[in-house]
Amino acid sequence: MKLPRLLTGVLLLLFLAAPAHAAPQVGHVRLAHLSPDTPAVDVYLYPFGGDRAKLVLNAVPYGGVSPYQNLSAGQYTVAMRPAGAGATTPPVLSANVRVEGGQAYTVAGMGPYKSIRLQVLNDSMELPDGKAGLRVIAASLKERVVTVSAGDVEEDLRFADTPEYTEVDAAMQKITAAAGDETATADVELAPGSTNTVVVLDGDRGLRLLPLTDAAAPGVTPEGAVDTGMGGLADTGPPVWPLALAGALALAVGAVLLRLRTPSGGTT
Missing domain, CATH: 2.60.40.10 (Immunoglobulins)
Known part of the structure; x- marks a missing residue:
């Protein structure tokens, strides 16, 4: 019977047309x-x-x-x-x-x-297994230079510095920012493969730290990315090719069923 071959050919064509990995x-x-x-x-x-x-x-x-x-x-x-x-x-x-x-x-x-x-x-950045990315942004105007430490990493940052990420162990890290007698600390959980930012801000009294989770891992949606409530950002919608594939498959199956229901030599 030729109908199964027809259906198999259509499915094979659609499979070959679909990208192996959609970017x-x-x-x-x-x-x-x-x-x-x-x-x-x-x-x-x-x-x-x-x-x-x-x-x-x-x-x-x-x-x-x-x-x-x-x-x-x-x-x-x-x-x-x-x-x-x-x-x-x-x-x-x-x-x-x-x-x-x-x-x-x-x-x-x-x-x-x-x-x-x-x-x-x-x-975003790619990280080795068991590592996380951490950067500290200096945004305190009252303290023009702050000394930041996290584990074995220590760095002096000037106001408005935006350094690159540093690879650190993926674990609970105690982040400290100090300037003179002013000190602020925050315990930040760093997940494997994640990138993270801590912002040093001027607080009502002294320094304060703002921990932020950036990308969860390369290619993974960051936390909050699905929240489109701020200003009503339009949804980008699903990729087009799966919809086209589903539509083409439905048409192919429909054509096969129609031929199965049509008597040999008959008309529709």
Whole structure:
């Protein structure tokens, strides 16, 4: 009987047409305000060259960090305006960020108000088994130099420094930031394969530490990336090719069933 051969041929064709490994087409971006003497800002995220914002965060204060947001791979523009300013007001500063599929980024307002800048930080990296990535960002204006220690790692950081990740053991790590008589500590659980950031901020009294989990592991969605409630960021939706494959398969099966129900030599 020829019908099973027909169905087998259709399935084989569809299998060969499907990619063996579809490259991730979604990246993850979060936004941060880390300039101590800069008032609250409204943060806008646009597709590159567009004027319709995909995301608006209102009145983000110093130390504010958004959840990660899903973005289709491509280029985007981040703009900051004074809190409450109209959407057409010229931004105080802006920066472009190229989002790669499967990668995570932080776009942060850094430095003092008079020379604030937007800095794009790569939050992803590949790590050996049993290791985690840790970086500490110095965002304290009161203490221009802080000494940061985590396990056997110790480093002096100046205000607005954004160092690369350091490989450390994946374990509970005690992070300490000290400057003169000021000291702040935080116990941070570092998972294997994860990247993590601790931000040194000015607190009401002395220093304070803000621990952040970045990418859980290479190619793994960072925590918070599925939260699209901040500004109503549009969902990127599922990949197209599985839907096309399912549709083609349904058509092929339907054609076979139709022929099975049609008497030999008959018409439909």
